[in-house]
Amino acid sequence: MADLHAFFRPQTVAIVGASKKPGKIGNVLVKNMIACGYPGRIYPVNPKEEEIEGLRCYPNLSAIGESVDLVVVAVPASRVIAVAQECGLAGAKNLVVISAGFKEVGKEGLILEKELTRICRSYGMGLLGPNCVGMMDTHVPINASFSAVFPKQGNIAFISQSGAMLVAILDWSLATGLGFSRIISLGNKADLNEADFIADAANDPNTRVILCYIEDVARGQQFLRVARAASRKKPVIILKSGASQAGAQAASSHTGALAGSDLAYETAFRQSGVIRARSMAELFDLAVAFAHQPVPKGNRVAVVTNAGGPGIVTTDSIEMSELTMARFSKETSQELRANLPREAAIYNPVDVLGDAGENRYRFALEKVLGDQSVDSAVVLVCPTAVTEPEQTARAIIETHRIHPDKPVFAAYMGGKTLAAGAKLLAEEGIPCFTFPEPAVRALSGMVRYARARELPEKEKELELGGIQPEPVKEILQKVRQEGRLTLVGSEASQVAGCYGIAVAPIVLATSPDEAAARAQEIGFPVVMKVASPQILHKTDIGGVKIGVETPQEVKKAFIEITENVQRFLPKVVIHGIEIQKMMPKGTELIIGMTRDVQFGPLIAFGLGGIYVNLLKDISFRLAHGLTRQEIQHMLTETKAYTLLRGYRGEKPKDIGAIVEMIARTARLALDFPEIGEMDINPVFAYPDGAFALDIKITIS
Amino acid sequence: MADLHAFFRPQTVAIVGASKKPGKIGNVLVKNMIACGYPGRIYPVNPKEEEIEGLRCYPNLSAIGESVDLVVVAVPASRVIAVAQECGLAGAKNLVVISAGFKEVGKEGLILEKELTRICRSYGMGLLGPNCVGMMDTHVPINASFSAVFPKQGNIAFISQSGAMLVAILDWSLATGLGFSRIISLGNKADLNEADFIADAANDPNTRVILCYIEDVARGQQFLRVARAASRKKPVIILKSGASQAGAQAASSHTGALAGSDLAYETAFRQSGVIRARSMAELFDLAVAFAHQPVPKGNRVAVVTNAGGPGIVTTDSIEMSELTMARFSKETSQELRANLPREAAIYNPVDVLGDAGENRYRFALEKVLGDQSVDSAVVLVCPTAVTEPEQTARAIIETHRIHPDKPVFAAYMGGKTLAAGAKLLAEEGIPCFTFPEPAVRALSGMVRYARARELPEKEKELELGGIQPEPVKEILQKVRQEGRLTLVGSEASQVAGCYGIAVAPIVLATSPDEAAARAQEIGFPVVMKVASPQILHKTDIGGVKIGVETPQEVKKAFIEITENVQRFLPKVVIHGIEIQKMMPKGTELIIGMTRDVQFGPLIAFGLGGIYVNLLKDISFRLAHGLTRQEIQHMLTETKAYTLLRGYRGEKPKDIGAIVEMIARTARLALDFPEIGEMDINPVFAYPDGAFALDIKITIS
Known part of the structure; x- marks a missing residue:
């Protein structure tokens, strides 16, 4: 893992390709570095200039006369290799290569990029890019980018595989008041990748939430390990695009046909505790939520509103997410009843009525936040003749201070009338929306995170007895020698048997x-x-x-x-x-395995038989780091689980035997990377035991 | 159906309960009516005043000396009955009752409300409310409401069951520039309801799109008829809340257990061509889309972008909706290739690159909009050093004018840099968003509408031969006489047989x-x-x-x-x-019926057998107006359909026989309202015919 301390906090920065000419990237880079208030020494490098933006300019790195921690490179692609070489000789620690013209332009660029990476590795230099916008840290502060915007200081780290999106978001952030701790444009990810920056941001005291836009991950196993560890410390929220481009991967098995490449990402994110955003709006709504609000202890929400209709809309939204409407204690209900007008609704949602001013909101919110059976609150304000938007905002802020462990969201449903109140809330870290649904969606993401971070610190290796890899090796070798890619049933059964899978x-x-x-x-x-x-x-x-x-x-x-x-x-x-x-007829299940190019074996479980592809009742897990507890979760996600527990008076089936069979399938897949795909279909589950009836194994 | 011409275009308006005191509703009503520029005569009525807001005030309606078309009532609930009586005697045509204190406060209020409705009906007066904010029409113009905001003129009719939401939206609309043709606050819907106003808005030349927020419909059959007719003329978009409050309706059948009350609404909306919005944001995004853009001919979208990442995000969003990425003609691709820079992506999405100015956008957009295989376009703009947001906006507007039949949406991804361009687009009716996903969602709603409005004008009654209602009547009578609610199998089979359902x-x-x-x-x-x-x-x-x-x-x-x-x-x-x-084993299906309190019989079809509730492979339709074509659609929505077409080499089953059985079940349910629920499970489908094996009928 790269040590990025020197990367973000260099004592000295050189800008190779610095320019005097306004508007040129080499000029913007120098200006940005000066303007952000970077506390270290800045060395523009350009053999043709004496001075740039008031700083002495050097003909090359060695002329600087001291070692340079960070070099920002903005020379044409063809000259980058020579510069990197020079950096290595001069003892630079890290490079940010802004220059384009590498992998993204085709084969020649790829060769150049590989050479660049090789040089950086040989000198032990970290490399961001090439073909990137650069990076910033608002707390150092440092701005090693050509972005026109240096964002407001904040606690959100944003890592983006798209430079354009990053620039767009920075531009947008000024209008919305969003603050960032770090901004990283990944570019081509020739060396440093999303996992490196996630890992470092997890340890950065100025970062509270890690946001990523990615189109792929560079190295699946590294990502899984890093994301899992980081998620235990702070939320990692990822917008992963490219789901629609996955296309049909060649798959000869049921399992392979049911899993797409997006499914591997989906599974990887879930198993590593990453929260996946489904849209750009959700990504940033979640960022705002985590940036300022505590993670809720549970999923029970109280709603306080001054109007019925919006209360119902919010209730719908809550009940359709993983949240639930809190049920207040008797004391809370009684206090609300005693102190609110007779027409007020005192059950959840609490309707303080259209004529409510600040005081009624304050009272109701304090009561519901004080209730043990409430984990979070959403406050709705509709404009009426007597609404006090700003005072109510203050009441929300102050009441939240009394209950700092419970997140509070607001929806100020209106325009100009409510604008000052909404601004006040946003400034004080209460996420405030125009409509209630995004508030509920963000809160729901927080609850997902609260659950996800409860992953065990380190997955225990599955302990499995009676494993005999040797005969499996021999069978696979024999099949390969015969020029086959598919095992016949008896061979597949032998393989399974060697891993303790009960086979008919x-x-x-x-x-x-x-x-x-x-x-x-x-x-x-x-x-x-x-x-x-x-x-x-x-x-x-x-x-x-x-x-x-x-x-x-x-x-x-x-x-x-x-x-x-x-x-x-x-x-x-x-x-x-x-x-x-x-075998006597049992409950028909499928256990399968397909292999993802990034994340390795994906294990499938669900309803088996000839209707597997029709019913699509399948849940997936990555084999890496799979625990028995996780397998149990996997089972519960399927309809097959309802059958296993004993449906319509049938005896419950041997769930332990199924868990064991899945665990052993996972181990087999991990031990033999040459097994490309595997279907056990059907597995017959009985009240006492389970048997694999038909096993297909394909080698690759 | 109420004739609402006089309602929206009264010659004379009286405001009973008018007041001199600023801030009082009776004062706001008078001020609003004057301020909006209402062209008719306004008569404030209050026995204690001589003059209000410069208008002569009358002690009562008869003192006015001419008949009053519309009376707005804002007196305490206890006096509303007397006022209504007076209105009737004075020959008023319509009432808007603002006053609260009716059904919403309980039993006594309900009695009052029923009396109010009775009086209005007896005089043939239309009644909006009680307990409502009022109504407006910006084209008349008229403002018979106490809303603080009179909206910008536009072509959106907004009908809301929540007054607070309506007021909130009006407040918000000023900030966003949204224009309305009409605004109706339904209140308690004692008389005039959403269907009345949908029907009238459908004929209103100033209204292009009908927006509703409702919590229920007043009369199911009326709603279905009206919504269907209206949808053929213009889009009807509904946000229906209260889905989570549906609760468990008592259901003894599989079909009943699988259908909730929200499902009946969902089905009713779909069968009547209504577009259902899933959130407030979607409701208004759709409104903006339909207000200014043409309905697309198909679902093929072209994307033009100046950055790769946002292009991928948009592509994902399109492919995950009912839209699809257009495939350009060879000519289009060649022209793009010849005229765009070498690095530009010329397939969809078209990436005009980060250094694109107005011209490149204009060229690319014109080419793709000119392509026969493109039905709509989404243009993405990210801020770069050379972006020309305003000129590009003009290019989009002008290019759209050349292709006015293809909707164009924009996402201007940024803040201040792009604000002026975004504003220009919005003013010229190009819906412009910050992020691409809402643009795609709105476009997707338009495509749904394009399909939905293709409903046949009038559903033909299902023509079914060999129906014998008489013996059915006798069987049901006998069962009821015996004090039973459930038919035994042979009785149920006889009933089914009388309606031509093939029974084993x-x-x-x-x-x-x-x-x-x-x-x-x-x-x-x-x-x-x-x-x-x-x-x-x-x-x-x-x-x-x-x-x-x-x-x-x-x-x-x-x-x-x-x-x-x-x-x-x-x-x-x-x-x-x-x-x-x-019977020999056939493909196991279920055909069922449950009854919704609003919309009548709901017919279900799907995979049958003992796993019905587990597999939940069921599609629903309302029996009213069900056509054979619609039944065909219904089949295709299920996994059962895959089996019927012949799965894994099996012979196709007799789909015609299944359609017939569903049609006959629907007819039976319509003819005998006393049949509460019905399950035919299983139905066995064969290559030649289908038989009902087990029939459960419950009467209510």
Whole structure:
């Protein structure tokens, strides 16, 4: 992990490509660094100039005469490599490469970028960019960017993969009063990436909430580790775009077809405690909420309003989110009843009526915030002839000070009449909206975070007994040697068995006599299936016989199946006929695995059988860091779980056995990266135990 | 339907309860009416005053000396009845009752309100309110309200069941520049309701879009008829709150349990072409969109941006809505390629790059709007050193004028830098947002409307042959006479059969011998079930035998079932044993009916069987006005439809038979309002035909 202390707090900064000409990036960079009040020494570097913006200009880094902590580079791409080399020799610690013309322009740029990265690594220099706007820290202060705006000081760190969006948000922030601790434009992420800056912001005392706009993550495992640790300290809120561009990844399994690349991100965010924003508005509404309000202890909200309709709208919004309307204690209700007008509604939402002034709001808010059964409050103000928007704002601010551990949001529903009151609230850190729904959405995000940060500090490795990797290795090797990518059922079952997955006994037979003998060993009745990775729908071509009861029937079925296959698919190679113990019908489940390029194995669980793709009752988890507790959560997200608990009078099924099977599937996927996809479908769950009936494994 | 021409365009207005005292509602009403520039004659009425706000004041209505078209009433509730009486005698055409103290305060108020309504009806006077803010029309102009704000003239009619929300929105509208044609505060809806005003606004030439905030509808059937007719003329956009308060309605059927009261509204809105807004922000974003932009011909959107990141965010947002990214014609792509810089992205989104000025935007927008495969455009502008926000705004406005039939939206992502450009766009009717997602959401609402208004003008009554209502009447009568609320299976099957619903043959037998005889008539194998409305889960107590093959087995089963029931449920009355033809297994479906208090019968269709409540694969339609085409749509909304079309190589099922069964269920529900709930579960669908296997009917 990069140490970014020197990055944000350099003693000395050089700007290579500094310029005298107003409007040029090399000029803006020097001006910005001076204007922000940067307390260190600034060295413009340009061989053609003597002085820039009142500072002495140097022909090159070595001419400066002292080592430079941070170098901001804004020379044409073709010259960046030479500059980086010079930086390395001069002992620079970090580079911010503003210059464009790298990976984003195609193959030649990519070669240049790789060379740049190599040089920086060889000298142990950190590299931000290339092709970025730069970075700022309002507390140092430092502005190593060409942004036209240096934001208001605040406690939000904003990390953006889009420079344009970053600049847009800075411009917008001045109008809305949003303050930032840090601003980082990631550019091409050749070296330093979102995870590096999330990790550093997590330790930055001036940062209270970490905001990211990303289009991808650079390194999945690093991201997971960093995001998880950071989320335990402070909220990490991410707007991840590109979900629609995921496209269809080639997938031969059910699990693969059901998981898209966005799903891997969704799962990764959830498992690492990251709060995902669904829109730009939500990203910044959440930022404002976390920047000034405490994280609520629970999801019970009190609403105080001076009008019925907006109260109902707010109630709807609350009940449709993960929030719930608080139920007040008897004491609270009695106090409200005794002190509010007779027509006032004293249950939640509390309607203090249209003629309410400051005092009635203050009283009601104090009572509900003082109630043990309330975790947060939303205050609605509609303009009436007697509304006191500013005094009411003060009442909200002061009452919140008495209960600083409970977040308070406001919706001032109006225009000019309420503007001064709304401004007052915003200035004092009470998020204030025009309409109630965004307030509820932001509060709901806070509750999601409150739950998410309760992740255990370090995931225990799943302890699993009876694992035999060696035979698995041999089977996979054999399959690969035979030039196959798919295991036949008996091979897949062996693999699963080596990892302690309970499999309905299955063996491969290559002659009618062998089949009969094997069936007798397993015990009747048996199911017989043609063994060929090339045949997808075995039933349709007469490749399956169920309920075979005697050795004679086995022999007959062997011949029939072979004939059927030869008739329908004469060119297909068959490995023989598989004989499987016929299991009593259980609850049909699927356990599956597909592999994400960034985050590794994704484990799936849900309703199994032939309708898997139709019902889409599947929940996913990343195998990395998966705990038994997390698997339990995973189960509860599905309809299958309702069946497992015993539906309509049925006996509950062995949930422990399912958890175990999922854990072992995850371990198998982690131990053998060459396993590309895996479907166990169906798994039959019984009141006592669970068995894998059909296993498909594909290697890549 | 009320004729509201005189309501909005009265020649004369009296204000009863007019007051001299500033701040009093009776004073505000007079001032508002004068200030808005109302062109008719205004008569303040107050026996204690000679003159109010420069107008002669009258002691009562008859003293005015001419008939008064509209009377605005703002006297205490206790005096409203007498005033209404006086209005009737004086020949007033319409009343706006501002006064509170009616239904909203409880039982006594309700009595008063009923009396007020009775008087108004007896004189043929229209009544708005009581307990309302009043109404306005900016084109007349008239302001019969005590709102502090008279809005900017515009083409949005806003009808609100919440007075406070209406006032809040008016206050807010001044800050945002939103213009209205009409404003109606519905109050208690004692007489005139949302449907009356929707119908009238649909015919109002000054109104282009109808906006409603409602908490309920007054009369379901009227609403459906009116909303459907209005939606064909102009968009009707409704924010309906109170969804969370629906609570659990008592439901004994699957269908009833799956439908909540909000679902009836959801279905009613969709079937009548109403666009439902999900939040206050969406309501007004949609209003702005429809107020100035044409309805798009299709869902294909072009995006023009000067930055990549925001382009991706917009693309995501589009692909996750009912919109799709347009694919440009070859000519468009070639022209863009030839005229934009090499680094520009010429596929959708078109990235004109950060250094784009007005010209590049103008060129790109003109090309994409000129493309036949583009139905609408979203233009994104991020601030850069060379952005020309105002000139670009003009380019957008002018280009849109060349293609007035394609809606154009903008997102100006920034603050002060872009403010003047954004303002220019808003003034010229190009909806302009800070972030792209609300633009996409509003555009998506327009596309929903484009589809919704294609409803046929008048729904044909479903033509159904072979309907026999008489025997149904007799069966229901018999059940009621026996003091039962539930039909036994054979009765329910008879009822269904009378409406041409294909039922697996079922008969009731009361002795083992009768059972054997009946089974022989039906044909073996048969299923036998205990007939008792009191037994819910018949299988669990041994009340069902399947696959009974011979008369001997039937007799034996009859005795066994009877004994089982006597052992488990000795006190239950049984009607006998039902013998049903055992049908081959088909695709299991459910067709159901539950009754909504406002909108009448709701018809359900989806995956059937014992997992109905778990899978929740159900779509709903109101029976009123249901067409075969609509039933077809209804089918396609379910996963069951995938099965019907033939899943995984299965033969397609007889979809026509299912449509017919749904149509007949709907007709049965419409013809017999006493049927409260009905479940046909399962229906077995086959490649040729479909049969109802188990029918539950409850009467209310």
